Amino acid sequence: MSSSRAxxxxxxxxxxxxxxxxxxxxxxxxxxxxRKLPEPESIVRRIRDHECGKHRPDDEYAELYCRVYGLSESALFNDGHEEVDLGDEIDAIELARRVAASNVSTETLERLELAIDDLASDYPRTPPAQLLGRVRRHLEYVTRLFDGKKTLAEHRRLLLAGGWLSLLAATCHIDLRQYPAAAARLRTAGQLAGHAGHDEIRAWCLETEAWQALTEGEYQHAMILAQGAQDVAPRTSSAFIQATGQEGRAWARMGKSTETRAALHRIHRMVSPMPMPDRPEHHFRYDPAKSDAYTATTLSWLGDPAAVNYARQVLARLESAVDGGPRPRRAASARLDLALALLATDEPGEAGYVARQALMSGLLVPSNYWRAKEVIAGVEEHGLAEAVELREVYRELYGSSSEPQRPQINS
Known part of the structure; x- marks a missing residue:
């Protein structure tokens, strides 16, 4: 496929x-x-040419597409090098498979598993639409491998590879608010995990559903899913810790202080003896530094003044060179936590400033837009002049169709 068609x-x-x-x-x-654009009929003709690949958008319209869709220019209009590189990656694994004696060799599976770890580690720093394209290519390759001859052990490893990839694809879909696709991917991941007898993937599926429910304001459902994930997950697994965190955040949204703090206490007890993993960015390996970030988020949702100091410390760490270096996307989310916490301590001016930094980073994904809108609504409630500019920045960068509305908290 040509890059223009892509x-x-x-x-x-x-x-x-x-x-x-x-x-x-x-x-x-x-x-x-x-500026004022031509009449809609004229723009429609231009859109038609763009979508059929007849004309590539000029710089002005490329930027407008990015604003409306909330995606980077590279995610929408890369020149095809990324797809070529990804094809090279798959081809390299395929070549190793053909050199080996069996259809699905140990070396092929090892290289595939390393590629999955790379994808999971790239999740926090790669636009979800871009990462999803890479995950899809690997899933296609795994599907082809199922047709080859393999031992029972090789078959199970292939099931697990498909399960992890489907789970990561679902996570990207949720980031993009593509919920039907996410549900289908989670069903597949759960089925593959069931065939392989792998409880951690099954638990991650429930935890991921809990996270989606949380972003949609379904706090009771999120709590039930998070507890279900803990029931399934191995007690020392990252999925168990992450699901405990989701339970705590759900309790916070429902205004249940005792239950919230109990969940936070359980997380700290589990995390305190953990060493820093060799790949702290890996989405499915719990990084102990996440504990403070989850505490900051949870306390800010609970309206606890202690959230301000937690959020400041988390933000400083995410922007420093320690523990794996700066993590810009997580830092953007941390700014939203800090802004919400500042609202709770009656500091709307700084809250608006911090939220504007998060918006201007260009790193917020669609699943986090509601958090930005919540802060904007909170700044507006204080009647600050800065709220108008903050709302306009949101509209300009993330689309004009979503008016800032404050979700129901502690309801």
Whole structure:
């Protein structure tokens, strides 16, 4: 497939995912533009040419697409080098397989498992749409390997590879708010884990569902799913710790202080003896530094003034060179925690400033937009003039169709 068709397909997919007609998109582009654009009919003709690959968007329209879809230019309009590199990666594994004596050799599986670890480690620093494309290619390769001859042990390792990849794909889908696709991926991951008898993947599936429920304001459901994940997960696994954290955040959203603090206490007890993992960015390996970040988030949602100091410390660590170096995307989320905590301590001015930094980073993913909108609504409630600018920054960077609305907390 040519690179032009690739970006044209991405443009069509992003519009279709939102349920927009081409005229709807034309209105969205006009709303985020810095100047008055032509009439919608003229923009529709331009969109039609872009989506069929006839003309690549010029710099102005490329930027407008990025604003409306909340994606980076590289995620929408890369020149194809990324796909070539990914093809090379798959081809390298395939070559190793063919050199080996069996259809699915130990070496092939080892290289595939290393590639999965790389993908999981890239999750915190890669736009979800971009990472999803890489995960899909690896899933296609795993599917082909199932047709080859293999031992029972090799078959189980292949099941696990498919399970981890499906789980990571579901996580990307949730980041992009593509919930039907996420549900399908989670079902597949759970089925593969069931065939392989792997409880940790099954637990991660439930934990991931809990996280999605939490972002959708379904706090009771999130709590039940998180507890279910703990029931399934091995007691010393990362999935067990992460699910405990999700339970605590759900309790915080429901205003249950005692239950929230009990969950935080359990996490600290489990995490305190843990060493720093060799790959702290790995999405499915619990990094002890996450404990403070989860505490900051949870206490800010609970409205506890202690959240401010926690959030400041977490942000400083995420932007420092220690423990694996700076982590910009997690730092952007940490700024939202700090902003919400500052609102709870009646410091709306600094809250607005910190939230603006998070927005301007360009690193927020769609599953975090609601958190940004919550802070914006809180700043607006204080009647600050800065709230107008903050809302405009949000509209410009993340789309004009979502008005900031404050979710129900502690309900």
């Amino acid at each position: 970006w044209a397909r991405r443009l069509r997919t992003e519009r279709s995912r939102r349920g927009w007609s081409q005229r709807d998109l034309a209105l969205q582009l006009s709303a985020v533009a810095d």
